[in-house]
Amino acid sequence: VQLVESGGGLVQPGGSLRLSCAASGFTFSSYAMSWYRQAPGKERELVAFITSAGGSTNYAVSVKGRFTISRDNAKNTVYLQMNSLKPEDTAVYYCRRNPDYWGQGTQVTVSS
Numbered sequence: 713v714q715l716v717e718s719g720g721g722l723v724q725p726g727g728s729l730r731l732s733c734a735a736s737g738f739t740f741s742s743y744a745m746s747w748y749r750q751a752p753g754k755e756r757e758l759v760a761f762i763t764s765a766g767g768s769t770n771y772a773v774s775v776k777g778r779f780t781i782s783r784d785n786a787k788n789t790v791y792l793q794m795n796s797l798k799p800e801d802t803a804v805y806y807c808r809r810n811p812d813y814w815g816q817g818t819q820v821t822v823s824s
Contacts, residue, residue, distance in 0.1 A: 713735075713736075713737040713738050713809065713813045714735070714736045714737050715733055715734070715735050715807045715808075715809060715813060715814065715815035715816075716733065716734045716736075716815060716816070717731060717732070717733050717805065717806065717807050717815045717816065717817060717818040718731070718732050718733075718734070718818060719731040719732050719818060720805060720818030720819045720820045721819075721820070721821070722821045722823065723797055723820070723821070723822055724822070724823070724824050725797060725798060725799060725822055725823075725824055726796060726797065727797050727822070728793070728794060728795045728796075728797065729794045729797065729820060730791060730792070730793050730794070731747070731791065731792040731794065731805055731807075731818060731820075732789055732790075732791055733745070733747075733789060733790045733791075733792075733807030733815055734787075734788060734789050735788045735789065735790070735807075735809065736788060738809070740785055740788040741764060741765070741785040742764055743764055743809050743810060744761065744762065744763050744764050744810040745761075745762055745781075745783060745790040745807065745808065745809060745810065746758060746759075746760065746761045746762070746807075746808045746810055747759045747760045747761075747781060747790075747792045747805060747806070747807060747808070748805070748806045748808055749801075749803035749804065749805045749806065749820075750803055750804050750806070750817075751800075751802060751803040751804075754803075756806070757772065758772060759771070759772050759775055759779065759792070759805070760772070760775065760779055760780075760781035760792060761781070761810075762781045762782070762783055762790065765785075766782065766783045766785070769781050774800075775794075775801075778794065778795050778796045778797075779792060779793065779794050779795070780792070780793040780795075781793075790807060792805065794820070797820075797822045798822060799822045799823060800822075801820060801822050802820060802821050802822050802823070803819075803820060804817040804818065804819050804820075805817060805818050805819075805820050
């Protein structure tokens with residue numbers, strides 16, 4: 713199983729980023745996927761969740777209305793579109809195959 717995140721970087725407040733997580737080594741369409749984040753000195757927290765077929769999603773209250781999780785099962789990829797970014801969104805963002813495997817993370821920094 714391999715999960716490889718990309719798309720992180722430095723963005724100004726109010727800006728947007730799209731994270732991608734490319735999956736391999738398993739039947740991607742059979743698993744729910746999630747995005748988590750961990751800010752310095754804080755615990756890792758769930759940001760967004762999507763079911764295996766993409767028919768249902770859930771979001772942390774702090775990102776609802778600003779972030780959108782989606783997936784392309786033909787490309788074995790899950791995405792996190794992040795809009796209206798705030799400094800408090802700064803964290804390392806991790807992709808997770810529920811319930812067991814994690815990616816290595818990608819840094820998102822929101823700063824002017």
